[in-house]
Amino acid sequence: MARERDVLEVDVLFVGAGPASLGGAIRLAQLYGAHNDAVRTGQKTGPELSTENILVIDKARNVGDHGISGAVLDPTSMRELFGDFIAAGCPVESPVTSDSLWFLSKTSHLKAPIAPPPMNNRGKYVASLNKLVKWLAAQAESLGVQVFPESPGQQVLYDGERVIGVRMGDKGLDKNGVPKANYEPGPDILAKVTVLGEGPRGTLAKQLEKRFELSAGKNAQVYSIGIKELWQMPKGTVPAGQVIHTLGFPLDRDTFGGGFIYSMADDIWDVGFVVGLDYKNPMLEPHAEFQRFKMHPSVAALLAGGQMIRYGAKAIPEGGWFSMPRPFGEGFLLIGDSAGMLNPLKLKGIHLGMKSGMLAAETCYDAVAASDSSALRLSAYQERIDRSWIRRDLYSARNFHQAFDRGRIAGIVNTALGFITGGRAFGVVDKLSGKPGQERMERLVDYFGRDVPGFERPRYDNKLTFSKLDDVFRSGTKHDENAPNHLHVLDTDICASRCAHEFGNPCQYFCPANVYEMVPAAIGSHSIEKEGFSDSGKRLQINFANCVHCKTCDIMDPYQIIDWVPPEGGGGPVYTGL
Numbered sequence: 001m002a003r004e005r006d007v008l009e010v011d012v013l014f015v016g017a018g019p020a021s022l023g024g025a026i027r028l029a030q031l032y033g034a035h036n037d038a039v040r041t042g043q044k045t046g047p048e049l050s051t052e053n054i055l056v057i058d059k060a061r062n063v064g065d066h067g068i069s070g071a072v073l074d075p076t077s078m079r080e081l082f083g084d085f086i087a088a089g090c091p092v093e094s095p096v097t098s099d100s101l102w103f104l105s106k107t108s109h110l111k112a113p114i115a116p117p118p119m120n121n122r123g124k125y126v127a128s129l130n131k132l133v134k135w136l137a138a139q140a141e142s143l144g145v146q147v148f149p150e151s152p153g154q155q156v157l158y159d160g161e162r163v164i165g166v167r168m169g170d171k172g173l174d175k176n177g178v179p180k181a182n183y184e185p186g187p188d189i190l191a192k193v194t195v196l197g198e199g200p201r202g203t204l205a206k207q208l209e210k211r212f213e214l215s216a217g218k219n220a221q222v223y224s225i226g227i228k229e230l231w232q233m234p235k236g237t238v239p240a241g242q243v244i245h246t247l248g249f250p251l252d253r254d255t256f257g258g259g260f261i262y263s264m265a266d267d268i269w270d271v272g273f274v275v276g277l278d279y280k281n282p283m284l285e286p287h288a289e290f291q292r293f294k295m296h297p298s299v300a301a302l303l304a305g306g307q308m309i310r311y312g313a314k315a316i317p318e319g320g321w322f323s324m325p326r327p328f329g330e331g332f333l334l335i336g337d338s339a340g341m342l343n344p345l346k347l348k349g350i351h352l353g354m355k356s357g358m359l360a361a362e363t364c365y366d367a368v369a370a371s372d373s374s375a376l377r378l379s380a381y382q383e384r385i386d387r388s389w390i391r392r393d394l395y396s397a398r399n400f401h402q403a404f405d406r407g408r409i410a411g412i413v414n415t416a417l418g419f420i421t422g423g424r425a426f427g428v429v430d431k432l433s434g435k436p437g438q439e440r441m442e443r444l445v446d447y448f449g450r451d452v453p454g455f456e457r458p459r460y461d462n463k464l465t466f467s468k469l470d471d472v473f474r475s476g477t478k479h480d481e482n483a484p485n486h487l488h489v490l491d492t493d494i495c496a497s498r499c500a501h502e503f504g505n506p507c508q509y510f511c512p513a514n515v516y517e518m519v520p521a522a523i524g525s526h527s528i529e530k531e532g533f534s535d536s537g538k539r540l541q542i543n544f545a546n547c548v549h550c551k552t553c554d555i556m557d558p559y560q561i562i563d564w565v566p567p568e569g570g571g572g573p574v575y576t577g578l
Helices: 019-040 076-082 129-142 203-214 286-295 298-302 352-368 380-387 389-393 400-406 409-420 444-448 469-473 492-496 498-502 552-557
Strands: 008-016 055-056 098-104 107-112 147-148 152-161 162-168 171-173 181-186 189-198 223-232 242-248 255-264 267-277 307-317 332-334 487-490 516-518 538-542 562-564
Touching: 008 019, 008 162, 019 055, 019 076, 019 129, 019 242, 019 352, 055 189, 076 152, 129 147, 147 492, 147 516, 152 189, 189 203, 189 352, 189 562, 203 242, 203 332, 223 255, 242 298, 255 298, 267 286, 267 298, 307 332, 352 389, 380 389, 400 409, 444 469, 487 538, 492 498, 492 538, 552 562
Parallel strands: 008 055, 008 189, 055 147, 098 242, 189 332
Antiparallel strands: 098 107, 152 162, 162 189, 171 181, 223 267, 223 307, 242 255, 255 267, 487 562, 516 538
16 A cells, blocks of 8 residues: 655745755744744734744755865854854864965966955854754754754645645665665655755756746856865874965866865865866866866875875856846745855855845745745845845856856956956956856867867876775765666767767766766667767766765756756765865
């Protein structure tokens, strides 16, 4: 007999337990507390509101397991939410003690005499997002908020054109989708307001964006991939609080990106590399570029004598103000990275995500108190954003990433002129247009001409540089291999034919976890032709158990036939300390 789905009704559902959702849930609980005090003292009429009706769900096994960022924390939102957040126990690694910007050639670096204003991190903190999220979850739970890990949002629930909640993913299905002995259908969570804080390229946010055309009239969102490792150094060798950013090597002048090196507590270097997911070279491999970055003499010298202990990767929404989707509709709000809340010039988004969650909470409180979650009521969220410091922060960097479409030199010139003109592109244009990053990828013949290089995996020494599989091992990633594949490729015939000839199957390069491989076709398998392209003789193999949930495949696939959906709850990386 088929098991019925459980149904849980709440006031407000936050999807994704990142800083945006948890900051929002905490702020909403504070507002509920103030409301109840006012009811008890006769200042307000009506029923009290229970914080148990605020629910946060997350796909990770434990809250914080999927939390990864640089991170240099701007404390503005923390102070607004907690006052003296350090005294309250917020786990930061160190105040920033120094800022440096390095321009890397192949063999040396030139240090900028002063850090540009956006990279002045005085008063900010080096932090681990993993630790920060765990602490925020504990603060939320102390206020009565419910936080459910191992609970991925799989499907938006509607009543007509109104969002009424989310269906969570089923548990206990085998790789063919057949229920196992431990099968549990995912419950339906019905909410007066559903707040999506899934991070970049969220599954449910994608569903809403398509259905309600939330990006109509906007620039396309563009992303980067950030890849990082933690390095344990000998005791007493690395003072905490150092912040270094780099430009130049190993990327060419047409590719956006750069490195970051932060020193954490306990003699740990946090070293990472960002590559714009709008590059032209179809064979560019972000993971390999990161390994090359570490081989630069100036970087290798910092890591000498250390041991790599942790790895992770994540997409970063870099489109800026003009790429942000409409963040509200009938019964729903978007917050954090799902709403594009990141300043690409400063490469900071935690404070923006938290503030967006707090403004969403104020909007949700008004909606719950008025029993009105219409789009008209929830549009107050956009008005709050426009009146807040979020707009000032993002608007000044509104044309930052788009200028790099014209190359690194043009991007740097635009950035410098933007300091003077309040963010105008090249000092004169208020808004630069942009297009989806995958559309900038060039076909093999256009990029290389007739001399297309063969695919050859880089060699690594397992001391300074590491293969994707070695890095994945250090990410703590685990998935049940007898569960449904969560990486849906809508037409694998394209992979075996058209994509092989046009782009050389870039998924095998852009994935930082060796999820996608092109392997020889089985003997006797049928020949595949697609749209006039012949069979390459290879077939796509998806090693979904390696997936670190970065979303790069969903973003950078040139045909947009890869759909990343959440795996069974609890699967994925364990980003301890990242």
